[in-house]
Amino acid sequence: MKPDVFLVGLWRHECERVFVDKMTTNKDKDTILGYINEISLENFQWLDSQIQEHFSPEKCFYFCDFLREDQRNEDGIIEVEAEKVYEAISNMELLKKRAY
Numbered sequence: 001m002k003p004d005v006f007l008v009g010l011w012r013h014e015c016e017r018v019f020v021d022k023m024t025t026n027k028d029k030d031t032i033l034g035y036i037n038e039i040s041l042e043n044f045q046w047l048d049s050q051i052q053e054h055f056s057p058e059k060c061f062y063f064c065d066f067l068r069e070d071q072r073n074e075d076g077i078i079e080v081e082a083e084k085v086y087e088a089i090s091n092m093e094l095l096k097k098r099a100y
Contacts, residue, residue, distance in 0.1 A: 005050045009088055012036055012055060013063045054090070061090050067098055 015036045023029040040051055055061055067089060068082035089095050 002050070004044075005047055005054060006088060008040055008044050008047060008051060009054060009061050010063060012040055013061065061088060062095060063088055064095070 016033070020029050020032045020036075023032060037051075037055070040055070041048060044051060063086055065084040065086045066082075067087055068085060070078045070082045071080040073079050
Protein backbone atom coordinates (compact mmCIF):
# COMPACT_ATOMS: atom_id res chain seq x y z
CA MET A 1 0.00 0.00 0.00
CA LYS A 2 1.30 3.43 -0.93
CA PRO A 3 2.16 5.83 1.93
CA ASP A 4 -0.54 8.35 0.99
CA VAL A 5 -3.24 5.64 1.00
CA PHE A 6 -1.88 4.44 4.35
CA LEU A 7 -2.26 7.97 5.77
CA VAL A 8 -5.82 8.28 4.45
CA GLY A 9 -6.58 4.94 6.07
CA LEU A 10 -5.07 6.10 9.34
CA TRP A 11 -7.10 9.32 9.24
CA ARG A 12 -10.28 7.37 8.53
CA HIS A 13 -9.52 4.90 11.32
CA GLU A 14 -8.98 7.67 13.86
CA CYS A 15 -12.18 9.43 12.76
CA GLU A 16 -14.05 6.18 13.29
CA ARG A 17 -12.58 5.74 16.77
CA VAL A 18 -13.35 9.36 17.75
CA PHE A 19 -16.80 9.75 16.19
CA VAL A 20 -18.37 6.45 15.08
CA ASP A 21 -17.53 4.59 18.30
CA LYS A 22 -19.60 7.12 20.24
CA MET A 23 -22.77 6.62 18.20
CA THR A 24 -25.41 4.39 19.74
CA THR A 25 -27.48 3.38 16.72
CA ASN A 26 -26.40 1.70 13.50
CA LYS A 27 -28.19 4.44 11.55
CA ASP A 28 -26.04 7.13 13.21
CA LYS A 29 -22.87 5.06 12.73
CA ASP A 30 -23.66 4.59 9.03
CA THR A 31 -24.32 8.32 8.67
CA ILE A 32 -20.93 9.23 10.16
CA LEU A 33 -19.18 6.56 8.08
CA GLY A 34 -20.82 8.08 5.01
CA TYR A 35 -19.49 11.52 5.94
CA ILE A 36 -15.98 10.12 6.48
CA ASN A 37 -16.12 8.46 3.07
CA GLU A 38 -17.43 11.62 1.35
CA ILE A 39 -14.75 13.79 2.94
CA SER A 40 -11.95 11.39 2.04
CA LEU A 41 -13.12 11.15 -1.59
CA GLU A 42 -13.54 14.95 -1.88
CA ASN A 43 -10.17 15.79 -0.34
CA PHE A 44 -8.07 12.99 -1.81
CA GLN A 45 -9.50 12.85 -5.33
CA TRP A 46 -6.23 11.59 -6.83
CA LEU A 47 -6.63 8.46 -4.67
CA ASP A 48 -10.28 7.84 -5.59
CA SER A 49 -9.87 4.31 -7.00
CA GLN A 50 -7.55 3.22 -4.20
CA ILE A 51 -9.89 4.61 -1.54
CA GLN A 52 -12.78 2.73 -3.13
CA GLU A 53 -10.68 -0.45 -3.26
CA HIS A 54 -9.28 -0.38 0.29
CA PHE A 55 -12.04 1.26 2.31
CA SER A 56 -15.35 -0.11 1.11
CA PRO A 57 -17.96 -0.89 3.78
CA GLU A 58 -17.44 -4.62 3.17
CA LYS A 59 -13.74 -4.42 4.03
CA CYS A 60 -12.31 -3.83 7.46
CA PHE A 61 -9.19 -1.74 7.86
CA TYR A 62 -7.83 -1.31 11.35
CA PHE A 63 -4.65 -0.08 12.96
CA CYS A 64 -3.07 -1.69 16.00
CA ASP A 65 0.33 -2.08 17.64
CA PHE A 66 0.24 -5.73 18.70
CA LEU A 67 0.65 -7.65 15.44
CA ARG A 68 4.32 -8.51 15.89
CA GLU A 69 5.25 -11.49 18.01
CA ASP A 70 7.65 -11.55 20.94
CA GLN A 71 10.71 -13.75 20.66
CA ARG A 72 10.43 -16.63 23.11
CA ASN A 73 12.86 -19.32 24.15
CA GLU A 74 12.06 -23.05 24.10
CA ASP A 75 10.38 -22.72 27.53
CA GLY A 76 8.01 -20.05 26.20
CA ILE A 77 9.64 -17.25 28.18
CA ILE A 78 9.85 -13.92 26.39
CA GLU A 79 13.45 -13.05 25.61
CA VAL A 80 12.85 -10.06 23.35
CA GLU A 81 9.60 -8.10 23.38
CA ALA A 82 8.20 -7.26 19.98
CA GLU A 83 8.50 -3.68 18.85
CA LYS A 84 5.20 -1.80 19.11
CA VAL A 85 4.57 -0.55 15.59
CA TYR A 86 1.23 1.03 14.69
CA GLU A 87 0.38 -0.79 11.49
CA ALA A 88 -2.61 -1.55 9.30
CA ILE A 89 -4.41 -4.85 8.99
CA SER A 90 -7.36 -5.71 6.77
CA ASN A 91 -7.62 -9.43 7.49
CA MET A 92 -10.19 -9.77 10.28
CA GLU A 93 -9.49 -13.48 10.84
CA LEU A 94 -5.78 -12.81 11.33
CA LEU A 95 -6.59 -9.90 13.65
CA LYS A 96 -8.95 -12.06 15.74
CA LYS A 97 -6.36 -14.84 15.92
CA ARG A 98 -3.68 -12.42 17.09
CA ALA A 99 -5.98 -10.71 19.62
CA TYR A 100 -6.96 -13.97 21.29
